[in-house]
Amino acid sequence: GQQLNQSPQSMFIQEGEDVSMNCTSSSIFNTWLWYKQDPGEGPVLLIALYKAGELTSNGRLTAQFGITRKDSFLNISASIPSDVGIYFCAGQPPSNNNAGNMLTFGGGTRLMVKP
Amino acid sequence: NAGVTQTPKFQVLKTGQSMTLQCAQDMNHEYMSWYRQDPGMGLRLIHYSVGAGITDQGEVPNGYNVSRSTTEDFPLRLLSAAPSQTSVYFCASRRALALSGELFFGEGSRLTVL
Numbered sequence: 463g464q465q466l467n468q469s470p471q472s473m474f475i476q477e478g479e480d481v482s483m484n485c486t487s488s489s490i491f492n493t494w495l496w497y498k499q500d501p502g503e504g505p506v507l508l509i510a511l512y513k514a515g516e517l518t519s520n521g522r523l524t525a526q527f528g529i530t531r532k533d534s535f536l537n538i539s540a541s542i543p544s545d546v547g548i549y550f551c552a553g554q555p556p557s558n559n560n561a562g563n564m565l566t567f568g569g570g571t572r573l574m575v576k577p
Numbered sequence: 578n579a580g581v582t583q584t585p586k587f588q589v590l591k592t593g594q595s596m597t598l599q600c601a602q603d604m605n606h607e608y609m610s611w612y613r614q615d616p617g618m619g620l621r622l623i624h625y626s627v628g629a630g631i632t633d634q635g636e637v638p639n640g641y642n643v644s645r646s647t648t649e650d651f652p653l654r655l656l657s658a659a660p661s662q663t664s665v666y667f668c669a670s671r672r673a674l675a676l677s678g679e680l681f682f683g684e685g686s687r688l689t690v691l
């Protein structure tokens with residue numbers, strides 16, 4: 463299946479720092495999405511992007527749909543302790559036989575707090 | 578609303594045993610799906626359903642069966658558990674007309690196969 467390369471795999475943050483993570487693919491996607499997963503919970507949608515070049519914000523979060531349709535990034539500004547968790551990118555490929563609108567997920571970026 | 582409810586939250590099986598993970602949603606969503614989550618590999622789609630009576634395979638369907646007899650329920654069956662099926666399983670649902678990514682996930686079921 464299609465692969466989404468998400469980086470970094472993990473990172474430590476200090477409160478107040480800005481955070482950046484990205485996803486890349488060798489194939490194009492029609493939709494890019496960013497989810498956050500808290501411990502013991504299922505992922506929750508943060509931001510959805512539907513058009514190449516689109517830049518969307520949700521509070522301190524900003525995400526962009528790459529112009530090539532093969533990448534996306536997520537920025538978190540002025541991080542706070544509750545930002546810790548696992549962030550997943552996900553993409554929906556162009557639909558040929560995609561009745562289920564199947565998503566491909568990246569491997570996740572684990573955000574932790576610096577001791 | 579309860580949203581997407583999965584049971585059990587934790588289960589330990591021996592190799593060769595069978596079991597069913599239950600998933601129910603009370604949002605009248607047409608689409609339901611099962612994912613497994615393994616470290617560093619994100620979420621991989623096992624099976625999905627676009628409506629009652631219709632199911633299809635995802636990326637990693639081997640070893641799993643599903644059925645969709647009602648809109649609300651989408652159980653995942655492991656016929657003969659193997660250690661490779663040790664994982665966290667998530668059920669997710671959405672409206673048919675929802676934009677593709679707006680999935681609602683359950684809290685997950687952690688399965689260990691010894």
